[in-house]
Amino acid sequence: xxxxxxxxxxxxxxxxxxxxxxxxxxxxxxxxxxxxxxxxxxxxxxxxxxxxxxxxxxxxxxxxxxxxxxxxxxxxxxxxxxxxxxxxxxxxxxxxxxxxxxxxxxxxxxxxxxxxxxxxxxxxxxxxxxxxxxxxxxxxxxxxxxxxxxxxxxxxx
Amino acid sequence: xxxxxxxxxxxxxxxxxxxxxxxxxxxxxxxxxxxxxxxxxxxxxxxxxxxxxxxxxxxxxxxxxxxxxxxxxxxxxxxxxxxxxxxxxxxxxxxxxxxxxxxxxxxxxxxxxxxxxxxxxxxxxxxxxxxxxxxxxxxxxxxxxxxxxxxxxxxxxxxxxxxxxxxxxxxxxxxxxxxxxxxxxxxxxxxxxxxxxxxxxxxxxxxxxxxxxxxxxxxxxxxxxxxxxxxxxxxxxxxxxxxxxxxxxxxxxxxxxxxxxxxxxxxxxxxxxxxxxxxxxxxxxxxxxxxxxxxxxxxxxxxxxxxxxxxxxxxxxxxxxxxxxxxxxxxxxxxxxxxxxxxxxxxxxxxxxxxxxxxxxxxxxxxxxxxxxxxxxxxxxxxxxxxxxxxxxxxxxxxxxxxxxxxxxxxxxxxxxxxxxxxxxxxxxxxxxxxxxxxxxxxxx
Amino acid sequence: xxxxxxxxxxxxxxxxxxxxxxxxxxxxxxxxxxxxxxxxxxxxxxxxxxxxxxxxxxxxxxxxxxxxxxxxxxxxxxxxxxxxxxxxxxxxxxxxxxxxxxxxxxxxxxxxxxxxxxxxxxxxxxxxxxxxxxxxxxxxxxxxxxxxxxxxxxx
Numbered sequence: 001x002x003x004x005x006x007x008x009x010x011x012x013x014x015x016x017x018x019x020x021x022x023x024x025x026x027x028x029x030x031x032x033x034x035x036x037x038x039x040x041x042x043x044x045x046x047x048x049x050x051x052x053x054x055x056x057x058x059x060x061x062x063x064x065x066x067x068x069x070x071x072x073x074x075x076x077x078x079x080x081x082x083x084x085x086x087x088x089x090x091x092x093x094x095x096x097x098x099x100x101x102x103x104x105x106x107x108x109x110x111x112x113x114x115x116x117x118x119x120x121x122x123x124x125x126x127x128x129x130x131x132x133x134x135x136x137x138x139x140x141x142x143x144x145x146x147x148x149x150x151x152x153x154x155x156x157x
Numbered sequence: 158x159x160x161x162x163x164x165x166x167x168x169x170x171x172x173x174x175x176x177x178x179x180x181x182x183x184x185x186x187x188x189x190x191x192x193x194x195x196x197x198x199x200x201x202x203x204x205x206x207x208x209x210x211x212x213x214x215x216x217x218x219x220x221x222x223x224x225x226x227x228x229x230x231x232x233x234x235x236x237x238x239x240x241x242x243x244x245x246x247x248x249x250x251x252x253x254x255x256x257x258x259x260x261x262x263x264x265x266x267x268x269x270x271x272x273x274x275x276x277x278x279x280x281x282x283x284x285x286x287x288x289x290x291x292x293x294x295x296x297x298x299x300x301x302x303x304x305x306x307x308x309x310x311x312x313x314x315x316x317x318x319x320x321x322x323x324x325x326x327x328x329x330x331x332x333x334x335x336x337x338x339x340x341x342x343x344x345x346x347x348x349x350x351x352x353x354x355x356x357x358x359x360x361x362x363x364x365x366x367x368x369x370x371x372x373x374x375x376x377x378x379x380x381x382x383x384x385x386x387x388x389x390x391x392x393x394x395x396x397x398x399x400x401x402x403x404x405x406x407x408x409x410x411x412x413x414x415x416x417x418x419x420x421x422x423x424x425x426x427x428x429x430x431x432x433x434x435x436x437x438x439x440x441x442x443x444x445x446x447x448x449x450x451x452x453x454x455x456x457x458x459x460x461x462x463x464x465x466x467x468x469x470x471x472x473x474x475x476x477x478x479x480x481x482x483x484x485x486x487x488x489x490x491x492x493x494x495x496x497x498x499x500x501x502x503x504x505x506x507x508x509x510x511x512x513x514x515x516x517x518x519x520x521x522x523x524x525x526x527x528x529x530x531x532x533x534x535x536x537x538x539x540x541x542x543x544x545x546x547x548x549x550x551x552x553x554x555x556x557x558x559x560x561x562x563x564x565x566x567x568x569x570x571x572x573x574x575x576x577x578x579x580x581x582x583x584x585x586x587x588x589x590x591x592x593x594x595x596x597x598x599x600x601x602x
Numbered sequence: 603x604x605x606x607x608x609x610x611x612x613x614x615x616x617x618x619x620x621x622x623x624x625x626x627x628x629x630x631x632x633x634x635x636x637x638x639x640x641x642x643x644x645x646x647x648x649x650x651x652x653x654x655x656x657x658x659x660x661x662x663x664x665x666x667x668x669x670x671x672x673x674x675x676x677x678x679x680x681x682x683x684x685x686x687x688x689x690x691x692x693x694x695x696x697x698x699x700x701x702x703x704x705x706x707x708x709x710x711x712x713x714x715x716x717x718x719x720x721x722x723x724x725x726x727x728x729x730x731x732x733x734x735x736x737x738x739x740x741x742x743x744x745x746x747x748x749x750x751x752x753x754x755x756x757x
Contacts, residue, residue: 021296021535048426050536050564054551067549069536069564073423073437076444080536101426104572112260124183127253127601128714129679136261136713143261144713225680226633226687227662233635233680254680255636258714273709277732280637324640327647343647361637361733598636601677 002077004043012036028083034093041098045070048099053109057139063087064115085115094120112137186237186249225254232597243582248575255601263561267527268294273364278563279599280361281324284317285541287366292447293537293550294368297530300499304491306370307449312486315479320349321542322472329591333410345393352382369503370496383487390480411466415577415589418463426569429544430471431593435463441540453485465592502528527556543567543594567599625747631667632660635674638701638733642673645736664690675703676716688723698742699725702732
């Protein structure tokens with residue numbers, strides 16, 4: 001673990017640190033999400049590379065996971081922060097006040113998973129039409145495929 | 158004051174419907190003053206008499222819709238601009254008009270079919286998409302591809318960077334009015350596409366880089382084609398310099414236009430040439446190298462001012478830097494296999510299928526069921542022509558990804574558009590969009 | 603008849619003449635959506651030179667165009683826009699569905715895409731390929747020319 005993160009580990013004892021295929025991962029409790037992210041940003045992780053989510057439909061009690069990849073451009077190093085959001089009415093604090101670049105990404109997660117980001121300035125659908133119903137990337141949302149007819153049925157000939 | 162009312166759509170002769178608020182229009186730009194103001198700007202408020210009203214504020218603001226079907230928004234990008242005369246006061250990009258649901262489709266396809274899906278995201282740099290996905294799968298599988306496959310990957314992605322930058326320069330020129338540049342760019346791109354076609358069989362959407370290596374070896378005589386490219390492209394780049402770089406009209410349209418400073422770029426997660434044009438020395442190829450790209454010598458090109466002209470210069474110079482890498486890869490192309498020697502992910506060679514029943518079964522199983530990937534999650538990023546292209550891949554131990562997310566550079570770069578455009582004139586918005594080089598397939602996925 | 607007619611006279615059917623005029627100056631609307639749009643631009647550029655068929659000018663305004671090349675995948679969000687652009691084009695008008703995504707939805711058989719643009723607008727020529735090469739697009743355009751030449755003058 002690199003030096004700025006060691007200080008963070010001392011400050012946030014509830015955060016679980018892991019290593020996944022050589023990458024540093026911090027599993028953050030939902031209520032600490034914003035405070036921890038603030039500390040991470042102040043530790044020099046100035047570039048928010050990515051915010052996304054995973055739907056562990058029936059596999060885990062806390063259904064949704066919000067994943068943020070942040071980058072420190074001075075060291076350089078990466079850190080992946082993962083938190084959980086609840087099953088019904090999933091909520092998590094928005095990172096947009098810290099990294100303005102998380103704006104579109106969080107809107108996309110809201111659009112695709114229906115996770116509410118508290119404190120987001122403009123939480124509207126971004127990829128789907130405004131009047132779309134449902135959240136497409138949830139596991140209980142069907143792919144919506146139509147059956148493909150590869151050749152004429154024998155009756156038609 | 159005149160009598161005003163809100164216009165709603167209803168059929169004449171029927172009872173006028175009550176106004177039912179819907180979600181429609183929530184993505185659109187919100188008024189600064191009030192909801193009423195937006196109605197006025199849209200022209201939904203009808204003034205029933207023609208008495209001159211001197212209470213109207215002097216700053217007449219107008220909403221202008223650019224797109225989604227507009228020749229210079231590079232696809233189906235829609236911009237809502239709030240204009241004050243000729244000045245853009247606010248701007249909001251509205252996207253999603255090309256949303257293809259690829260992340261959902263990616264969960265239905267096996268890991269071997271995955272590159273077919275992701276290659277269609279950023280259609281100007283298909284190899285980079287495939288590379289990011291394949292690297293993520295390989296990291297979950299914990300396999301190392303042979304040196305020749307790595308070298309081929311670097312060769313293909315760097316050639317792809319050249320072809321993508323050529324299109325960026327071509328469309329940038331076309332949007333500002335330099336039609337010759339468009340002709341030049343597409344002419345020279347054909348040469349690289351021909352090389353791709355010879356090896357992969359397709360001009361675009363190759364599905365060439367796959368987990369475990371590449372699909373086929375380079376075509377016979379590829380060195381001669383590379384030599385031809387290495388000889389020709391620098392001459393063509395000189396033509397662009399002659400045509401544009403010192404051209405006073407080009408400079409007047411680009412210098413000091415659409416400025417994004419380094420701090421803004423980092424704050425808004427902007428990467429790639431747009432970030433480097435602002436003077437930040439940041440390139441994934443240097444800081445988090447992949448596919449053995451650290452063996453090759455090249456410089457990271459940076460600009461100073463972060464304006465449209467600097468982005469143009471960065472792209473032109475990056476073409477030359479990529480040519481350097483291509484030359485080094487060609488000279489030091491390792492011999493050996495182009496796929497990893499692991500029967501778990503690699504199908505048997507074509508001749509063996511004709512001879513051996515086991516090989517046929519192996520091939521069939523691999524292409525119908527796919528291979529299983531250990532449970533885990535990873536994030537891998539490569540430097541695409543537009544910036545950091547990352548793949549966040551979650552596997553639950555099955556033959557299909559549990560979640561496949563692509564961190565699309567254009568998607569994040571678009572967030573810089575409102576900053577770059579603020580208080581510029583309408584004509585400059587075109588130049589700014591073109592210089593950010595968004596690919597809508599990458600944005601909407 | 604032949605003896606009384608003055609020189610420099612060309613006799614033809616009105617239908618043929620009208621169709622000939624329509625095919626020789628066809629203005630496509632810029633309706634690039636995805637990957638196929640890049641191939642469409644490549645077709646219009648120097649190497650493949652669509653100007654040979656008198657159609658290098660892609661009209662930005664649908665009101666000046668009579669051919670819509672739907673180049674790429676049509677999403678649910680884009681479909682109303684597509685229809686509006688089609689409605690704005692003056693008659694007679696034709697539609698080429700370029701690529702498998704526009705024709706059938708292609709490999710993206712999911713919630714986001716319209717499975718075939720013929721659900722939204724009538725299509726005259728389908729071009730297969732992902733994306734179709736410039737040669738395929740030109741073949742499709744020539745097929746459309748043949749179709750127009752052999753057809754009646756529509757209202």
